[in-house]
Amino acid sequence: MSPKLIQVAALIAAVCATGWVHARLPNETRTDRGEAFVPAPHVIEAASLGFDAILADYYWLQAVQVAGVNDVIDADTASHLGKLVDVVTTLNPYVDHPYRFAAVWMTHSEEQVRDANLLLERAIEFHPEDWRNYFYLGFNQFYYLGDFEAAASALEGAVKNEGSPAYLPRLLARLKSQKGDIDVAEIFLRQLLVSTDDESEIAKIEGALDEIEIEHKARHLDRAREAYQQLTGYDILSVGDLIRGKHRVLQKLPSPEPDSMPASLRRGSVWELDREGRIVSTYLGARYEVHYSGIESAVFKPDEQSERQTKGPRGQEDEPRDG
Amino acid sequence: MSHVTDERETIVRVCDVVKDFRPGFGLRRKRILHGVTFDVHENEIFGFVGPNGAGKTTTLKVLMGLIRATEGSASILGCDVAESEFRHQVGFLPENPYFYPFLTAREILDFYARLSGVPASERARRVDQLLGTVNLGHAMDARLKTFSKGMLQRVGIAQALIHDPKVVFLDEPMSGLDPLGRKEIRDLILSLRADGKTVFMNTHILPDVEMICDRVAIIVKGQIRHQGRIEDFLPEAGRKTDVVLGGLPPETADSLGERFDLKMRGLGDRVELQVAEKDVHQVLDSAISAGAEVVSVTPQRNSLEDVFLDAVRAGGAPE
Amino acid sequence: MNSLSRIYALANNTFREAIRNKLLYMLLGFSVVMISSGVVLATLSYVEVHEILQDMGLAAIRFFSVGIAIFVGIGLIHNEVDRRTIFTILSKPVSRNEFLVGKWAGLTFTVWLLLALMAGAFAIVSLLAGAPLGLDHLVAIVLIGLELMVVVAIATFFSSFTTPMLAALFSVGLWMIGHLSRDLHALGQQSEVGTVTTMANFVFLLMPDFEVFNKTLEAVHGLPIDSGEIGLAFVYAVGYTVCTLILGAMIFSRRDFK
Numbered sequence: 001m002s003p004k005l006i007q008v009a010a011l012i013a014a015v016c017a018t019g020w021v022h023a024r025l026p027n028e029t030r031t032d033r034g035e036a037f038v039p040a041p042h043v044i045e046a047a048s049l050g051f052d053a054i055l056a057d058y059y060w061l062q063a064v065q066v067a068g069v070n071d072v073i074d075a076d077t078a079s080h081l082g083k084l085v086d087v088v089t090t091l092n093p094y095v096d097h098p099y100r101f102a103a104v105w106m107t108h109s110e111e112q113v114r115d116a117n118l119l120l121e122r123a124i125e126f127h128p129e130d131w132r133n134y135f136y137l138g139f140n141q142f143y144y145l146g147d148f149e150a151a152a153s154a155l156e157g158a159v160k161n162e163g164s165p166a167y168l169p170r171l172l173a174r175l176k177s178q179k180g181d182i183d184v185a186e187i188f189l190r191q192l193l194v195s196t197d198d199e200s201e202i203a204k205i206e207g208a209l210d211e212i213e214i215e216h217k218a219r220h221l222d223r224a225r226e227a228y229q230q231l232t233g234y235d236i237l238s239v240g241d242l243i244r245g246k247h248r249v250l251q252k253l254p255s256p257e258p259d260s261m262p263a264s265l266r267r268g269s270v271w272e273l274d275r276e277g278r279i280v281s282t283y284l285g286a287r288y289e290v291h292y293s294g295i296e297s298a299v300f301k302p303d304e305q306s307e308r309q310t311k312g313p314r315g316q317e318d319e320p321r322d323g
Numbered sequence: 324m325s326h327v328t329d330e331r332e333t334i335v336r337v338c339d340v341v342k343d344f345r346p347g348f349g350l351r352r353k354r355i356l357h358g359v360t361f362d363v364h365e366n367e368i369f370g371f372v373g374p375n376g377a378g379k380t381t382t383l384k385v386l387m388g389l390i391r392a393t394e395g396s397a398s399i400l401g402c403d404v405a406e407s408e409f410r411h412q413v414g415f416l417p418e419n420p421y422f423y424p425f426l427t428a429r430e431i432l433d434f435y436a437r438l439s440g441v442p443a444s445e446r447a448r449r450v451d452q453l454l455g456t457v458n459l460g461h462a463m464d465a466r467l468k469t470f471s472k473g474m475l476q477r478v479g480i481a482q483a484l485i486h487d488p489k490v491v492f493l494d495e496p497m498s499g500l501d502p503l504g505r506k507e508i509r510d511l512i513l514s515l516r517a518d519g520k521t522v523f524m525n526t527h528i529l530p531d532v533e534m535i536c537d538r539v540a541i542i543v544k545g546q547i548r549h550q551g552r553i554e555d556f557l558p559e560a561g562r563k564t565d566v567v568l569g570g571l572p573p574e575t576a577d578s579l580g581e582r583f584d585l586k587m588r589g590l591g592d593r594v595e596l597q598v599a600e601k602d603v604h605q606v607l608d609s610a611i612s613a614g615a616e617v618v619s620v621t622p623q624r625n626s627l628e629d630v631f632l633d634a635v636r637a638g639g640a641p642e
Numbered sequence: 643m644n645s646l647s648r649i650y651a652l653a654n655n656t657f658r659e660a661i662r663n664k665l666l667y668m669l670l671g672f673s674v675v676m677i678s679s680g681v682v683l684a685t686l687s688y689v690e691v692h693e694i695l696q697d698m699g700l701a702a703i704r705f706f707s708v709g710i711a712i713f714v715g716i717g718l719i720h721n722e723v724d725r726r727t728i729f730t731i732l733s734k735p736v737s738r739n740e741f742l743v744g745k746w747a748g749l750t751f752t753v754w755l756l757l758a759l760m761a762g763a764f765a766i767v768s769l770l771a772g773a774p775l776g777l778d779h780l781v782a783i784v785l786i787g788l789e790l791m792v793v794v795a796i797a798t799f800f801s802s803f804t805t806p807m808l809a810a811l812f813s814v815g816l817w818m819i820g821h822l823s824r825d826l827h828a829l830g831q832q833s834e835v836g837t838v839t840t841m842a843n844f845v846f847l848l849m850p851d852f853e854v855f856n857k858t859l860e861a862v863h864g865l866p867i868d869s870g871e872i873g874l875a876f877v878y879a880v881g882y883t884v885c886t887l888i889l890g891a892m893i894f895s896r897r898d899f900k
Contacts, residue, residue: 046825049818053858054701057694061686092697094863097689344900387733390898407737415733421726423655425662437651438734440644482730492733 038083041090048091056092059084063098067105067200075108082106082115089122096130099123103136104201113144124157132195134158135168139188142175152176165191182288186212210258214281215288217254221271221279224249239271239279256281334490334521335363335386340395342381342545355381357545358395363490363538368512368522370536370553372529374635378545379525380418383494386523387415399490411440414488418495418525420479424468428459428478431467432485439486453481458507472499480511491515494525509535529628539627541634548634556627564603566596567618568610575613579606593618648736649744656748660714670756673706674763681771692773696862699764700779704786704858707760708817711753711790715797716809718745723899732899739891746798746887753790757783774864781872782861788879789855793817795883796850799890803897820852854878 038059048055063084070077085102089095099119106116117140123133134157142151155172158164171187186209193205224242227249229235236242242250256269269283278287342356356378363369373379384390385397388404402409422431432450441449454463457477462470467478476499483491496512497505512535515522526532532539533553540550549556571594579596580587583606586597598606600622607617660666680698684691719742722728731741761783768775796816800809819826823846830842854875860867 042825046822049821050704050852050856050858051701052856053697053862057683057687057697060690060694061683064687092859094859094865095690095693101689344898384729384899387729389729389732390900391896407732407735407740410733410735413733415730417726417729417733419726420730422730423659423727425659426655434651434655435730435734438648438731438736440648440735479730483733486734 038080038087041087044087045090052091056088056095059091060088060095060098063088063101067101073105073200075112078105078108079112079115082112082119085119086115089119093122093126096123096127099133100136101198103140104196104198104204107140107144110145113140116140129161131158131161131164131168134161135164135188135191135195138175139192143185143188148175182212182215210261211284211288213258214256214284217256218271218279218281218287220254221250225279235277236273239273257283331364331366333362334365335361335369335397335399335523337361337382337386337397338395340382340385340392340397342378342385342390343393355545356385356392359542359545359547360395361540361547361550363521363523365521366516366519367537368516368524368535370532370539371523371525371542372527372532372539372631373542374527377542379527379542380494381545382542383492383523383525386492387413411486412489414483414486414491416476416479416483416491416493416496418498419472420475420482422467422475422478422482425466427464427466428454428470428481429463431478432481435482436485441486449485449487453484456484456511457481473501473504476500476504480508484515488520490521490523492523492525495527496524497526497528497531505531529631533627541631543634548637549630553627556630563597563623564600565619565621565623566598566603566606566610567593567620568596569593569616569618571610571615572613575609575615579609582609597623644735645737645740648740649747652731652736652741652744653748653751656718656745657752660749660752663714666710666714666752666756669706669710670759673702673760676702676706677760677763678767681767684771692768692771693862695771695773696764696768696779697858699767700782700786700858700861703757703760703764703783704789707753707757707786707790708793710756711749711793712797712810712813712817714752715749715794716801716806716813718749718798719801719894720804720806720809728899738895742798742802742891742894743887746795746883749798750791750794753794754787757787757790776864778857778861778864778867781867782857785855785857785872785875788875789852792820792850792852792879792882792886795886795890799886799893802890802894816850817852820850821856823849823851824853850882851878 044055045052063081066077066081066084067073073081082102082105085098088098099122103116103120106112106119117137120133120137120140123130124137127133134154138151138154138158141147141154152172152175155168155175159168159172167187168191171184174181174184174187189205189209189212193202193209196202196205221239221242225236228242228247231249232247239253242248243253253271256271257266267283269281271279271281274280274286280287338360340356340359341354343352343354345352359378359382361371371379371382381390385392386399386404388407388410391405397404400409400412426434429450432453433446436446436449451460451463454460457480459474459477459481462474467475470478476496480493480496483493493512496508500508509531512522512524516537524532524536536553538550538552539556541548567590569592576587576594579585583602584599585602585606588595596606603620607620611617677699680695680702683698684694687694719728722731722745728741732738761780764779764783765775768779793813797809797813800812804812827842827846830839830846833839833842857867859865
């Protein structure tokens, strides 16, 4: 064998051996391993050495990846996203979308919502002309924190800016007078729905709108129950009483599931009375409440939460039930 | 070669120059020059002679402003060597010169001409002319990285002369040259003097010095040991010539010994005579008329070397 | 006038030497690849695609031009001494100050030319990708040019008295401090010890502040850049360069070339 041939053979052998070993070495990233390390924003900003813009992009791409890799955004993932976006927006406060991207997910606890609001306030500081940030902030204040005054003042910022939807002043007025009814929540959610292209965000908002739809139906049943009581002098024993017997007040019960739900996905949910005697759909397991009450009192169980993550904003005292 | 040097203008004046170097941080200072003093006069070729490491190049670097004297003063054309403006009148060839390898001979000379303030109108002509003078006309547009050591030496000489300076400093100008090249450089240096320039030359090659220098200073271990006109090292009166004769009749030999002051030595059928230079003619005449055959006549000319070797041996260690 | 023409000759020669360095073309080629790679990077995000593309481009420009400025600059003076080319130059009517300034000017011009080439690549990539391109981008790149001028002065300064290795270390270090100095200053201000605050102020004034020349965010997001601020940045760059070169010349003039 000529020396040259030996050399080439050695090279091939070395390449194969190195490749074989490399293929067997663990190659997951820290994010894959679930290590949600994000440096402190002010540290990374100081250490950016003039490369802050591209570093912001790097952390933003990481956030996109984290959101994309996880089918379910649980409380931990949401807070990881929040930290990443905090870094992104510290390095480059002029970014636009990341603020609302984070705010949408950071809804697992009051603390998280307040962190999200800090991000939105930074967004407002650097984009004072963009009504959407005010709107998201108002929504958070109203929907999760139940602070109607703060929600109204945030919405005032939205109304003042160009491009805000025509019904916003009406929403604002209702917020100021009626405070937290589900119509306000519905208007908020419908607006959020048209202002986003993100599929998982859309699914999340649609879930919340489903809950409102079922709440509308449950309120309809409440009114029927009152009529029943006035008619008979006593309360129903089961929801079915409303359509049975000679005192029936309704022809037919509304579907306990969202009307838009395709038949194939229906779980056979029913209307029933819960322990406190309220009419609930087993689809949700509890009555809808505008979420401020929920966030503070709810005991969060991340596994159960995660099962229903696409269905709606968190915080309800609902026990997911299957079939 | 009858220069009356003392009346000439002093071109270079070095006065009690001391140079200390610190070999490194915290190390003791080392004295390289111990109060060097000498003058170079107008239109002479001055030989600065010494063994390797004696301080020749250090002295020259002080004169070129490349290193600063620790003590003492040095001036060229009456200007302190720390200045730079007067240097358009000074040319310098460093030892083993090196130039930007990516430039051609023409480009590098143009560069030096610009630095020396040669007017744009004259530059091209000067460059062509000088490259011709140093026999590099054929390699004008070749990159310097392709040049041999001898060619680089010629480029070095050309750049030293590009701005037609009054004084030229040459550090080992003959090094790296073949015998033919050395002869060319010698002729060039002589022609510089003929043009009225002053030449300062560092060297340790004594025959070159004897051949062309007007005055010499010998430096040993950082001190000047001897300084003066080349003739002073070769006293006319003391010069001897070796004459070898064949077939010299004994009686003629005896009479020569009586008439002249000479040493005589027998070499078989030949005789070697050591004759004072002034008597050579008469001795030869007498010998030839007595029927002797002249084998060789060799003047003894090694006195500079003697002085030099004596100086080095006597140098000791001036610490 | 003579002095200027000598500086010009030295600068011109420095430029000629620098552009013969093959490393330069490798780095230039690599920077163009990096500028273009913004296109790929941007596809990873579904929003702000143009911003990411341009962030990447400007970051690559800054990274490579500063890298070239430092790593060519550190050998600038040292190589001349090491190869003894400085002997013949200083034997001509060239003062050491002129020599230093000439070397600095030559390299600054070289990196400016490279910056212009990179900016051209950036503009082409932006136009092909349909990203907006405006005066802001030009301003951001000109400011990088000012930063380079100071960086070259710093590299020249260190090169005038130390080895390339140490000069690289010091130059990179000082460049990093230049981007950190505002944060260090802010940190110092938070201290309750008076001397620490004073020291922080002193260091902040002494060290370069390279964040002055960082208008990447503003350019990419199309935000207004105050023209007064650009003017001040220009004066700051010139001032800092002059100070650095004078200090360098002071040290350089005392050097012995053995």
